[in-house]
Amino acid sequence: MRVAVVGGGVAGSASAIALARVGARVTVYEAHEDPAGPVGSFVSLSVNGLRALDALGCLEPVQRAGFPVDRQRMWSGRDRLLADVPRGRRSGDPLRSVTLMRADLIRALREEAARSGARIIVGRRVSGDSHDPLISGADLVVGADGIWSATRRALNPAAPQPRYAGLYSVSGATDGPVRLPGDRPQGFNMVFARRGAFIYLPAPDGTVWWSAQVAATDPPPDVAAVGLAELTESFRTEKTPLAVLLASTAVAAATLLHVLPPVTCRHGDRIVLIGDAAHPVGAGQGASMAVEDAVALAREVAATKTVPAALAAFDRLRHDRTGKLAKTAAANRDAKTAGPVAARLREIIMPFFFNRFYEKATGWLYDHDPGQLPA
Template sequence: MKALIIGCGVGGPATAMALREVGIEAEIYEAYPQSAENVGSFLNVASNGLAALRVLGAHKMVLESAVPTPHMVMWSGSGKRLGEVANGLRLDDGTVSHTVLRSDLYRTVRDEAGRRGIRTSYGKRLVSYEDGPGGVTATFEDGTQATGDLLIACDGVQSRTRAILDPQAPGPRYSGLYSFGGIVRDAGFTGEPGVYNMVFGKRAFFGYTVTESGDTWWFANLPRRLGDVPHDWKPVLIEAFEGDANFSAELIRRSDVDLALPIHDLPPVPVWHRGRALLTGDAAHATSPSAGQGASLAIEDAIVLARCLRDSAGHAEAFARYEAERRPRVERVVAYSRTISNSKAAGPVARVFRDLMMPIFLKKSASQESLAWMYRYQASL
């Protein structure tokens, strides 16, 4: 059996490696003409995602270029400490959640897939596919084709595969936020390594962590009408944080602000599979980054899919079992993450209420026990 994997982000190589573990050949087809080096800033790989990578024997390579970030402290824009929560739960071997450059994560999983003999073809933007009794044939924008037994979509929130599989599928849903991020080397700002400081500012949301080397990794979420793009984002960001009781504005002044990404998620997607084609990762259930679960869910998907294919009589049964197992979990994560994103875009009145209620919310809804459903999940082959 051979699977055509559409997309070479995190989910594509993870899926190919998982399928290879159960004896299924896989080849990855990436739309862009080259690998995704220097794309985006950084992201969280939660402990459940690292546990999934461990199943694939790929977690140590990711940890080599990552920064441990097991804790989060919440602050108001006025400087009031709102509370502390765990960023994931410690694994049995002591591993905690880590933050990693997006480009490093992409490169690590892609290179590991390559070392295992999995081929990746670039410049292969999917145009259409034909699903028949004998297999599935994908046609790419450059005129080439590829044929296999399965077509697995790992092509992200703007998935072309999803649009072909179900033309009535809902499209991405804007969260009301633009995302920014950067790293300031030897910034000189104080902070406890391993702790994310999350600031619910007066006009925007700011997060940062200080590494052992003294670098400061930061990100910002700015409420903004979609498409309202200024000539230069930097002064807009500085103004948004100027009145907050922290060094966020100063940190942005010392940073390059080149990339602004509108944050989208997906409402529930009714159809995940049809015939020999299946949606996974962000193509099926894109979540906003507020819960730090996007990459982790994609890796979990890969493992569950491989197990279902190995243990089922055919792909139709496997796809149905996969959806039945994954849909409740991932849709719960998407909803949870959207709730957090909505709190970042609160208006003046809602901000006051949020800051008053946040300590209570953190104790009741964001404790280790209350979030065990998200972090204790164990994907297994």
């Protein structure tokens, strides 16, 4: 079977590994010259994503490229601890969530894809149209080209388009070790701030990785021009975010955050959408869902006699899970843009309920077993 993968990011590289492992001849087409270069910020993989990476045979290199994160803590803008729960897992799970730079994750996946026999061509933009000579001879076309997917538009010209989510994200790291105010432990920390949310993680080298998600009804004219001066103004009333920003001299990445209405046409007879092209879920699960997709798609292709039947089975398998997660992501996003009254209610109620019900509410997500690829 000849497979053309459109997009060489996390979803594309993971699907290339999985499909090559089940015997397909895979070619990946990536528009950027270096998709593993300095694009984006850090990314977290919860245990469901790590199990999918294990199925692909590349869990260990990804773990080596990042660092484990044991706990997730959420704080009010007034430095009140609202929740303290296991990060991306149940408390009894021996796996630990891993955080690493997105570029390092893509690099590890691309290297494994090449070892698996996939051919990776960079600097070639595919239109997604079935008559595009780059993909016209493929038996299967995998649209792994992200939220602005050309493959999705080619599959269905009436497909929904992304819209601005009312948030933009600016990320970076401190220049060196930082002494955080008070007794701030290691782990993933999120502060519900007056103007959005601020995420920070102390790294093993003592620096602090951070991401400021700024709520703004209208997006900035040039998000790449947003710098530390604007961020320190936005988070001037939050003690710890301000300390982290003041210990930094540059930003590493900036992007507008977008949402996508549910995509109802996710496959045809030989074209299928995966990852953000099909369901940009957010909630810290984008990379994990993309890797889960890759394993599930390869398993169905290997088990089903025809490509159309395999794609239909894959879509049925993934639809409910990704749809449920999209609703969770929407609730998380709304919490970051809540007004002062909602923020005050959250500060009162959240400490009494979140820790008690977290594992019950998220068990369906973290307990997922993607299965193994057939030999």
